[in-house]
Amino acid sequence: MALPLAERIATAARRHPESTALFWQGRAVSYRDLLAMARAAEKNMAALRIPDGTPVAVVAAKSPETIAVMLACMRAARPVLVPSADVADKPLRKLLADTGALVLPDPCALTAGTAGPAVAGRPAEGRVPDGTALILTTSGSTGFPKAVPLPAAAIGAFAEWAAATFGIRADTSVLSYAPLNFDLSLLDVWTTLAHGGRVALVEQxxxxxxxxxxxxxxxxxxxxxxxxxxxxxxxxxxxxxxxGDEFAPVGEVLVTGDALSPGGLAALSGLFPRARMHNVYGCTETNHTFVHEMDPAGDVGRYGAVPIGRPAEGVGADILAEDGSVLAGPGRGELIVTSPFQTSGYLDPVHHAKAFVGHPDGTTPGPYYRTGDLVTRHPDGVLTLDGRSDFMVTVRGTRINTAAVEGALRSHPEVADAVVVALPDERTGRRLHAVVHRAAGSLLNSLRLREHVAAELPRAGIPSGIQFVDAPLPRTATGKIDRRTVANSL
Structure with missing residues (x-):
C-alpha cells in the first residue's frame, strides 16, 4: 500500500531537504522550508483548540503558506475544505454549512505563529466521511459550487497513477496554473510534491x-x-x-477541463515541438479518468474532434443510451464512470442519489458517477466528447446541443471564443443567442458567421441572435466560461 500523501512529502523532505519544492515570486522554497512552515501551522492550529475531526476551511489564494497549511491539515488527518479564494459570502456560507468546517486564520499568520482565533461555531455534525483529506469544490459556473470530499486513499492512488503516466519524479518541474480548489492541483501540486519534484506556482x-x-x-x-x-x-x-527557448524543456503537455478546438490542437505542435501531448478527461468528482495521446495531424480527420481516448487503468466506464440501457458497441449516450480516484460522494443526500448510481446490470461494482457528458464511442473504442446533457435544448422541435453550436462558432478563424445560451421565446419556446469574442482586428459580422456555421449545423442550431464582443468572455477561477454571468447580462 502506498504511503499517505503527507508522509510521501515528508520522506521527500528528508531525502532532499535543500531541493526546491515550490518556486514562487522569484524565490525557491525548499522542502525543508515547506515542512517547517507546515509544522509551525500544525502547532498554531493546535493552539486554536479545534475539536479533533472537525473540518477546517482555507479561504486563501495559492501561495507557499496556503500549501503548507493544507499539508499541516493532511499531517493531522484533518479534512480541509478548499473553496475558491474569491468565493462570495453566500456560497461560502453554504459550503461551511454543508461541511461543518471552521474557517482558519490567514495562512501567513498560521505559518508565522501570529494567528488569532478561528471562526466560532459548527453548523453541521458528521457530514464529512471518515478518511477525507481534501474537500474540493466544483466551479459553480451554472449554480452554487458543491463540496466534493476526496478520501486520502483516492488522492494517494491518483498521485501514484499520475506520476507513472506522465513521468513526474524528483527532477521534474511542473507548472501549477490552476487554483488549489480545482482538481488539477492534485497533479500539479500534490503529485509533484509527493514525488520530490518542483512546483512552479502561477500567481492567481x-x-x-x-x-x-x-x-x-x-x-x-x-x-x-x-x-x-x-x-x-x-x-x-x-x-x-x-x-529564447522558454518552451523547449516541456516534455509533457496535458489539456483538460474543456473541449480543445481543432485550431487549438494544431497550435500545440508549434508551441511545444518536443512534447508528448495528452487530452485528459475527468470531473472534480472522479478526477482524471480518460487519457488520449493526441495526434495533431490525424485526430480531427479521423474522429471529427479531439478524442478523450480510453479509460485509465482501474477506471470503469460505460455509455447509457436514452432508454437507460448500456450501449454495447459504437454509438452515443451519457458517460458513467467509476474510478479509484473518485470522491466518496456529495454531502447532500438528494444530490448524491441523483449523481452516484449503481451499474444498470445490478452486479458490476460501483458506485458510478453520472457525468452528464454526452460522448460518442467510435468503432475502434475511442471516445469523443459531444457536449453535456444539460446543454440539450429543443428549438422549433429539434434537439440541439449548445456545446456543438459553440464548437461550430469557434471553428471560424476569426472567432477567439464563443458561448451559446438558450433564451425563452414566446413563438418557438427557446431561441439560441450567441456571445462571440472576435479575434483582434476582426470585422466579422453575424451574416458571415451564420453562413459559416450553416455548413455544420441544422437550421434550428443557427443562433438567432449573435452579439460580438472585443473583450474575453467572463470565466470562473478554474478557467471555464462563466455561463451564469453571461446569461445574467443578456
Whole structure:
C-alpha cells in the first residue's frame, strides 16, 4: 500500500531537504522550508483548540503558506475544505454549512505563529466521511459550487497513477496554473510534491497575463504543463514575445477541463515541438479518468474532434443510451464512470442519489458517477466528447446541443471564443443567442458567421441572435466560461 500523501512529502523532505519544492515570486522554497512552515501551522492550529475531526476551511489564494497549511491539515488527518479564494459570502456560507468546517486564520499568520482565533461555531455534525483529506469544490459556473470530499486513499492512488503516466519524479518541474480548489492541483501540486519534484506556482491574480507566465518559465523552466485550453491560448500569446527557448524543456503537455478546438490542437505542435501531448478527461468528482495521446495531424480527420481516448487503468466506464440501457458497441449516450480516484460522494443526500448510481446490470461494482457528458464511442473504442446533457435544448422541435453550436462558432478563424445560451421565446419556446469574442482586428459580422456555421449545423442550431464582443468572455477561477454571468447580462 502506498504511503499517505503527507508522509510521501515528508520522506521527500528528508531525502532532499535543500531541493526546491515550490518556486514562487522569484524565490525557491525548499522542502525543508515547506515542512517547517507546515509544522509551525500544525502547532498554531493546535493552539486554536479545534475539536479533533472537525473540518477546517482555507479561504486563501495559492501561495507557499496556503500549501503548507493544507499539508499541516493532511499531517493531522484533518479534512480541509478548499473553496475558491474569491468565493462570495453566500456560497461560502453554504459550503461551511454543508461541511461543518471552521474557517482558519490567514495562512501567513498560521505559518508565522501570529494567528488569532478561528471562526466560532459548527453548523453541521458528521457530514464529512471518515478518511477525507481534501474537500474540493466544483466551479459553480451554472449554480452554487458543491463540496466534493476526496478520501486520502483516492488522492494517494491518483498521485501514484499520475506520476507513472506522465513521468513526474524528483527532477521534474511542473507548472501549477490552476487554483488549489480545482482538481488539477492534485497533479500539479500534490503529485509533484509527493514525488520530490518542483512546483512552479502561477500567481492567481496574474494568471491571465502572458507576460507573467513567460517570466515564470524563464526563471523556473518546467517539464510538465497541465491546464485548460485558456492556458494554452495565453502561452501562445506569451510565445510571441519569447527571447529564447522558454518552451523547449516541456516534455509533457496535458489539456483538460474543456473541449480543445481543432485550431487549438494544431497550435500545440508549434508551441511545444518536443512534447508528448495528452487530452485528459475527468470531473472534480472522479478526477482524471480518460487519457488520449493526441495526434495533431490525424485526430480531427479521423474522429471529427479531439478524442478523450480510453479509460485509465482501474477506471470503469460505460455509455447509457436514452432508454437507460448500456450501449454495447459504437454509438452515443451519457458517460458513467467509476474510478479509484473518485470522491466518496456529495454531502447532500438528494444530490448524491441523483449523481452516484449503481451499474444498470445490478452486479458490476460501483458506485458510478453520472457525468452528464454526452460522448460518442467510435468503432475502434475511442471516445469523443459531444457536449453535456444539460446543454440539450429543443428549438422549433429539434434537439440541439449548445456545446456543438459553440464548437461550430469557434471553428471560424476569426472567432477567439464563443458561448451559446438558450433564451425563452414566446413563438418557438427557446431561441439560441450567441456571445462571440472576435479575434483582434476582426470585422466579422453575424451574416458571415451564420453562413459559416450553416455548413455544420441544422437550421434550428443557427443562433438567432449573435452579439460580438472585443473583450474575453467572463470565466470562473478554474478557467471555464462563466455561463451564469453571461446569461445574467443578456
Amino acid at each position: 491574480d496574474r494568471a491571465a497575463h502572458p507576460g507573467h507566465l513567460l517570466a515564470l518559465l524563464r526563471q523556473c523552466p518546467v517539464h510538465v504543463v497541465h491546464g485548460v485550453p485558456m492556458l494554452y491560448q495565453l502561452l501562445a500569446a506569451a510565445e510571441k514575445h519569447a527571447s
